[in-house]
Every structure is written in C-alpha cells, then in structure tokens.
Amino acid sequence: MVLLDIFDPKAPPRPIGIDLGTTNSIVAHMRDERPVALTTCDGTALLPSVVYYGDHGNVLVGASAKSYASLHPERTLASVKRFMGRGADDLETTRLAAHRLAPATTPDEAKVVRFDVGGRTVTPVEVSAEILKSLKQSALDQLGTVGGAVITVPAYFDDAQRQATKDAGRLAGLEVLRLLNEPTAAALAYGLDKRQNGLFAVYDLGGGTFDITLLRLEDGVFQVKSTGGDSALGGDDMDRRIAEEMLDAMGASEAAARTPEIVALVLGAARSAKHGLTDALEVTVELPKRGGGTIVYGIRRPHFDELIEPLLERTGRACRRALRDAGMEPSELDGVILVGGSTRVPRVRSFVEETFGKVPLADIDPDLVVAYGAAVQAQLLADSSDEVLLLDVLPLSLGVETMGGGVDKVLPRNTTIPAGARSTFTTYADNQTGFEIHVVQGERELAKDCRSLARFTLKGIPPMPAGMARLEITFHVDENNLLKIEAKELTTGVCQEIEVKPSYGLTDDQVEAMLLDALDHGEEDFEARRLADAKVEGSRMALATQKALAADADLLSADERARVEAALSELRRAVQGATHVGSVQRCIDALDDATHEWAGRRMNRAIQSAIGGRSVEAIGESVAHARGVEAHLLEHGALPVKES
Numbered sequence: 001m002v003l004l005d006i007f008d009p010k011a012p013p014r015p016i017g018i019d020l021g022t023t024n025s026i027v028a029h030m031r032d033e034r035p036v037a038l039t040t041c042d043g044t045a046l047l048p049s050v051v052y053y054g055d056h057g058n059v060l061v062g063a064s065a066k067s068y069a070s071l072h073p074e075r076t077l078a079s080v081k082r083f084m085g086r087g088a089d090d091l092e093t094t095r096l097a098a099h100r101l102a103p104a105t106t107p108d109e110a111k112v113v114r115f116d117v118g119g120r121t122v123t124p125v126e127v128s129a130e131i132l133k134s135l136k137q138s139a140l141d142q143l144g145t146v147g148g149a150v151i152t153v154p155a156y157f158d159d160a161q162r163q164a165t166k167d168a169g170r171l172a173g174l175e176v177l178r179l180l181n182e183p184t185a186a187a188l189a190y191g192l193d194k195r196q197n198g199l200f201a202v203y204d205l206g207g208g209t210f211d212i213t214l215l216r217l218e219d220g221v222f223q224v225k226s227t228g229g230d231s232a233l234g235g236d237d238m239d240r241r242i243a244e245e246m247l248d249a250m251g252a253s254e255a256a257a258r259t260p261e262i263v264a265l266v267l268g269a270a271r272s273a274k275h276g277l278t279d280a281l282e283v284t285v286e287l288p289k290r291g292g293g294t295i296v297y298g299i300r301r302p303h304f305d306e307l308i309e310p311l312l313e314r315t316g317r318a319c320r321r322a323l324r325d326a327g328m329e330p331s332e333l334d335g336v337i338l339v340g341g342s343t344r345v346p347r348v349r350s351f352v353e354e355t356f357g358k359v360p361l362a363d364i365d366p367d368l369v370v371a372y373g374a375a376v377q378a379q380l381l382a383d384s385s386d387e388v389l390l391l392d393v394l395p396l397s398l399g400v401e402t403m404g405g406g407v408d409k410v411l412p413r414n415t416t417i418p419a420g421a422r423s424t425f426t427t428y429a430d431n432q433t434g435f436e437i438h439v440v441q442g443e444r445e446l447a448k449d450c451r452s453l454a455r456f457t458l459k460g461i462p463p464m465p466a467g468m469a470r471l472e473i474t475f476h477v478d479e480n481n482l483l484k485i486e487a488k489e490l491t492t493g494v495c496q497e498i499e500v501k502p503s504y505g506l507t508d509d510q511v512e513a514m515l516l517d518a519l520d521h522g523e524e525d526f527e528a529r530r531l532a533d534a535k536v537e538g539s540r541m542a543l544a545t546q547k548a549l550a551a552d553a554d555l556l557s558a559d560e561r562a563r564v565e566a567a568l569s570e571l572r573r574a575v576q577g578a579t580h581v582g583s584v585q586r587c588i589d590a591l592d593d594a595t596h597e598w599a600g601r602r603m604n605r606a607i608q609s610a611i612g613g614r615s616v617e618a619i620g621e622s623v624a625h626a627r628g629v630e631a632h633l634l635e636h637g638a639l640p641v642k643e644s
C-alpha cells in the first residue's frame with residue numbers, strides 16, 4: 001500500500017462578494033476579518049450600474065457611462081437588473097427611461113429583452129457582465145488574484161432571473177460560488193448569524209426598487225419567511241417628484257419641452273438636491289429657464305418629506321402585507337435592518353421605526369451592507385475547507401495520464417461515493433513489457449496541469465505487438481475516501497494494486513481554485529488536448545508505417561516508396577514540432593493517402609502468409625527487432641493508450 005504525501009497548495013485566490021445593484025454595484029472582500037469595499041474604477045466604492053456603448057465598440061461603465069446619459073441617452077443603459085431573465089413580453093414600461101428596445105425578429109429573440117444601442121443589440125446579461133467585468137478588474141488591481149465570487153440577488157428573483165445573473169457572472173469570467181439573497185447578506189453583515197435564533201425584517205429601499213423580507217434564523221440558518229415590495233418604487237421616484245417641480249419652475253411643464261436630454265439633466269439635479277436634504281434642511285439649485293436665463297429652485301426638508309410620503313405609505317403597506325403573510329406581529333421581531341441608499345433619507349428612517357415599532361439597525365453603511373454580507377459569505381465558503389473535506393461526492397475528477405499527456409477521466413467530479421469505475425487501455429509500442437501508470441486529480445485536460453496523486457509501474461507483461469495488450473484500470477473510492485487502484489493486464493492476468501488518499505487534504509478553496517483554473521483554461525486545454533491526441537495518433541501511425549516498410553517495402557514501386565517516405569518524415573516533423581492540431585492532421589491524412597493502395601496489397605499478402613502458417617505475432621516480433629523500438633519503452637513501460 002502506498003500513501004502519498006500531498007503537494008503544497010499554491011496560494012489560494014481571494015474570494016469576493018458583489019452586490020450587483022439596480023442603481024449601484026459594489027465589490028467587497030475580507031481584510032483582517034472585516035468586510036471592506038474595494039475602490040471601483042470611479043475611485044469610489046459605489047459603481048453606478050450604468051453602461052455606455054460607444055460607436056466604435058468601446059464600452060464605458062460607471063460614472064463615465066452615466067455622464068453620457070444626457071448626451072446619448074439611447075446608448076446609455078441603466079437599471080438593466082429590472083430586465084434580467086425577462087422576455088420582451090413581460091415588460092413593464094419604465095417611465096422616463098430612455099433606452100430603446102430592439103424588435104424581436106424571431107420567437108427565440110422574444111424570449112430575452114434586447115436593447116438597441118445605436119445599431120448594436122445587447123441583452124441584459126451582457127450589460128450586467130460589463131458591470132461585473134469592471135468590478136472584477138478593480139478587485140484584481142487591488143488584490144492581485146481573485147477567487148470565486150458570491151453575487152447577491154433579490155430574495156424574490158425567480159429561477160430565470162437567478163440563472164441570468166449567474167450567466168452574467170460567467171460571461172464576466174467570474175467563478176460564481178453562490179448567489180446569495182440580498183436580505184440574507186445584510187443579516188450576515190450585521191453578524192446576526194452568530195445568534196442562534198431570531199426573526200428579522202430587512203427593509204431595502206434602493207434606487208428603483210423596494211424590497212421587504214422577513215427572515216427567520218434557526219440554528220444558524222436563514223430562512224426567508226416572506227417577501228414583498230414594489231419593483232417600481234425607490235429613490236428614483238423621489239428624484240422624479242422633485243424633478244416634476246423643477247421642470248414646472250423652469251417653464252417646461254408640457255411634454256414637448258421634456259426632451260430626453262432635459263429630463264436627464266433635471267433628474268440629475270433633483271438627485272443632488274435630495275442627497276443634500278439628507279444632511280441639510282434646505283437646498284437650492286440653479287436651473288436653466290425655458291427660453292434662456294436661469295432660475296433658482298429651493299426645497300426644504302419638510303416639503304420633501306411631504307413629496308415622498310405617498311411613496312413611503314406604499315412601502316408601509318408592503319411591510320404589513322409581508323408580516324401578515326409570515327403570520328407575524330411587529331412585536332415579534334428581534335431586529336429591523338436598513339438596506340439601500342434611500343434609507344439614508346431621515347424621513348425613511350423615522351417611517352420604518354413607526355411601522356415596526358423598533359429603532360432599525362443602521363450602523364453599517366446601507367449602500368455597502370449587502371456587498372459586505374456577500375464578502376462574508378464568500379470567505380465562509382473559502383474557509384469552511386480548512387479542515388479535511390468530508391464529502392459524499394468527489395470534489396474533483398480522478399483519472400489516468402495517457403500517452404501524449406492527456407487525461408482519461410475514470411471517475412468524474414461529483415460522482416457520489418462510494419463509487420467504482422474502470423477504463424481499458426492498450427500498449428503504445430511493440431513488445432512493451434510495462435505500463436507507467438500516473439494517477440491524477442483535476443478538471444484540466446492535460447495531466448501536467450492536474451494534481452499528481454500516484455505513479456506506479458505495472459511490469460511483467462510478455463512482449464506483444466503494439467495495441468495487443470489490454471490494460472484494465474479500476475478505480476474504487478470507498479466510504480472512507482480511500483482510493484484503491486487496480487491495474488490488470490487482461491491477456492496475462494498480471495495485476496497490481498495500490499491505495500491512495502486523494503483530494504482529501506485539499507481544502508474547499510483549493511478545489512474551487514482548480515475548478516476555476518479548468519474554467520479559465522477550458523478552451524486552450526481543449527486545443528492542447530486535441531494537439532496531444534493528434535500527436536499520439538501521428539506517432540503511432542509513423543511507427544506502424546516504419547514497421548510496414550521494414551516488412552513489405554517490396555510491394556511499393558520506387559516512386560510510391562519515395563512518396564511514402566516523404567509523407568512519413570513530414571509526419572514525424574509535425575509530431576515533433578507542430579503547435580496546431582491542423583498541421584498534424586494534414587500530415588496524417590497525407591500519409592494515409594500515400595499508403596492507401598499499399599495497405600491493400602499488404603493485406604493480401606498477410607492473408608496469404610496466414611494461410612501459409614506464419615502467425616501475426618511472429619511478424620510483429622521480427623519487425624520490432626528489425627527496427628529496434630526505443631529500448632526504454634521496453635524496459636520501463638510507457639504510458640497507456642486509451643482503447644478506442
């Protein structure tokens with residue numbers, strides 16, 4: 001029995017948490033056991049969830065994209081989260097929104113919302129991916145490496161919306177470890193999971209959406225008891241209330257005066273005024289007047305509170321409904337958490353207190369609290385692996401290296417254990433008396449990129465022509481996570497067995513890192529594997545042709561022989577040095593072509609000689625000696641070749 005020591009892990013990539021918001025997005029990570037927001041490309045923690053598509057294929061994200069909203073409203077996309085996982089049919093028309101929808105020309109296209117951005121069509125998933133890409137880049141710049149990501153979604157997101165969010169993550173090159181409900185993330189950020197049990201309300205008023213969620217914590221696990229809200233209610237509505245007043249004051253009451261450019265400008269001014277009112281009791285703004293000149297618009301906090309009261313009432317109704325749905329009284333709540341930039345508004349805070357009869361938790365920045373919780377969760381996922389994994393499924397595939405450096409996956413990842421599987425191989429060279437068996441673990445296509453678990457040699461196979469020996473490798477993983485490998489040469493019964501303790505000792509984040517790695521390299525791996533396989537096929541064919549030349553060259557005319565030899569040396573060169581599978585394949589085809597007729601003649605001769613009493617083995621043996629197959633293959637054994 002061989003127990004192998006485990007290789008040193010490479011430094012694990014850093015997990016990140018992402019709040020992919022309707023209005024703003026944030027990326028955070030854990031530093032010294034505390035969540036910290038990373039600086040985005042805008043130089044702030046908050047990245048506006050806005051994407052601008054320029055006319056030369058250039059894409060801008062964040063504040064720079066937002067600055068185009070008034071100049072090129074049709075090329076600037078905001079609030080696309082509303083469209084995630086939605087079909088063109090189930091759209092609510094978004095008031096005062098500038099984006100244009102691309103008409104669907106096929107039923108398939110109608111299944112997804114598509115935006116027309118200056119002649120180019122993009123889907124919400126693609127737009128979200130641009131935002132995620134930007135956040136990932138910021139994280140990379142600051143952390144060096146980025147591991148998996150936890151991305152948050154509203155608790156009410158359905159399967160299609162969640163899938164769309166995952167797709168956006170993948171499209172951005174992120175390994176999405178998990179989607180996490182936003183309210184749960186907020187509760188995690190407050191460390192509420194450290195309590196044993198509790199009942200919490202999460203009041204999330206963002207830019208364009210309001211969500212109320214009632215969570216029950218039971219033995220450290222959060223359960224959504226009920227959700228409610230309004231997908232068209234948020235800080236933007238407050239902006240609109242102020243903007244209406246501003247437009248009136250500017251003399252732009254009628255629709256004709258409200259061009260997208262003016263609307264975008266006034267909405268921006270209204271938002272600044274609203275933000276100002278969070279800290280000050282009064283704010284004044286200078287605005288252009290219709291027909292020239294400027295006006296000064298002033299607003300005081302009590303008036304603003306009045307303007308937004310109907311909006312708050314709507315949130316109150318949703319809260320009461322959610323309580324009713326969960327069968328709970330406000331008095332039963334252990335805490336109320338404020339989430340979303342709009343809960344900064346003083347009147348919102350007092351309103352929540354009135355509604356639930358409780359002073360809400362608001363110590364953590366309501367803009368960042370969801371991203372913080374995502375970072376906490378991402379780190380938890382990475383850490384839960386410090387101990388040895390006790391899994392009932394294989395975390396990574398187990399396989400055998402084959403000739404050429406590829407991997408034959410005997411037991412694929414996620415197989416439930418205990419499990420067993422076998423795979424059959426054959427010899428590469430004539431008279432090969434041993435197999436070198438290399439057991440690897442991982443998802444990559446080439447053995448050198450996987451983790452090496454064991455190497456052993458199966459010896460004592462009698463000399464046979466290439467392809468005659470039959471090596472059967474059986475993997476068995478028992479309930480104790482022990483991997484037992486049996487290698488048996490079937491024609492002779494020569495057999496060897498070893499035991500390995502595989503992954504076990506690999507931490508979750510190492511497993512994730514390996515999966516991420518496989519994902520990152522998927523395409524190049526596939527190419528490398530095809531090249532490696534083509535080279536093996538090429539060299540087997542070259543050996544076979546060499547063998548045939550030694551035995552049956554007399555069946556060729558001088559011209560034919562020259563052609564075969566030229567094609568053979570071309571193929572050898574390709575096997576040695578080619579970097580593209582195509583060039584190896586072309587040489588294989590050329591040699592196949594050159595030897596085609598000759599093969600027919602050889603077949604006839606073989607049949608005749610068989611009738612004449614010579615055995616195929618005898619031919620093989622004499623040819624091998626004549627040619628002198630690489631001596632080390634005979635002595636040490638070669639990697640197995642997958643039997644097709």
Ligand code: ADP
Nearest residue numbers: 021022023024206207235275278340341342344
């Ligand atoms: P989302 O979850 O939709 O991405 P956020 O949680 O980032 O939204 O909230 C954005 C909203 O918060 C915007 O309407 C913004 O105007 C509002 N907001 C941000 N800061 C303040 C502030 N200081 N006072 C009032 N509203 C604010």
Ligand code: MG
Nearest residue numbers: 021022206340
């Ligand atoms: Mg939010």
